[in-house]
Amino acid sequence: MISWLKGETIEHWRHGARVGVILNCSGIGYEIQLLSRNLKLLNGSNILTLWIHHVQREDGSTLIGFIDRADRDVFRKLISVSGVGTQLAIALLEANHAKKLVLAIVQKDSAHLTKSPGVGKRTAERLIIExxxxxxxxxxxxVDLQQKSCSSLDEDINSEIIDEVKSALLNIDYKDSEIETALKSLSIKLRSTKSGKEKKVTKPKSLDFETLLKETLVLINKETG
Structure with a gap:
């Protein structure tokens, strides 16, 4: 199993929608498929280091290379999902760097996932579930930052009120990611209020359900323009 390669780029190649390089490693030329966004980053680089996923089939083998190890590791997670093959996983990573794609899955943002070519609603839901x-x-x-933000809010507001606000916003079709981002921003403002650096934010003690809902909506609309 080949997992990592470093060598001299002999040439770039394109077969239909697929792109890649031939890499000379100790006198052996490896044909490696790349993300097209990775290929654009090479800018004529002669020596290339790649993290490899080796696909072995009865009719031959394929090497898929990634400049970032995180992209390769997330790729492996993607193809473990039923119905997600190598090219569909590549399409997902073409449109998103690893961390952005993972966040979309964790935050159950199926609308974002379906923006990638070939990814329908059912496939997006399967990725999220699995x-x-x-x-x-x-x-x-x-995750650590999000937990710290929630802890900061919990110090000032009953956690049940926070859950009620999240539920209310989800019921009117706001996304998990939008709600969490707004609550994180509110937490930062609350800490600023405590330190005396921010005077215009509503004081924590007055953040009941209605006020917290209003503050969160204001921040969501500010973030989304």
């Missing part, structure tokens, strides 16, 4: 709890390693920093 991978939602298997991707935390890729977004640990974001």
């Amino acid at each position: 991978l939602n709890n298997k991707l935390s390693e890729f977004i640990k920093d974001e």
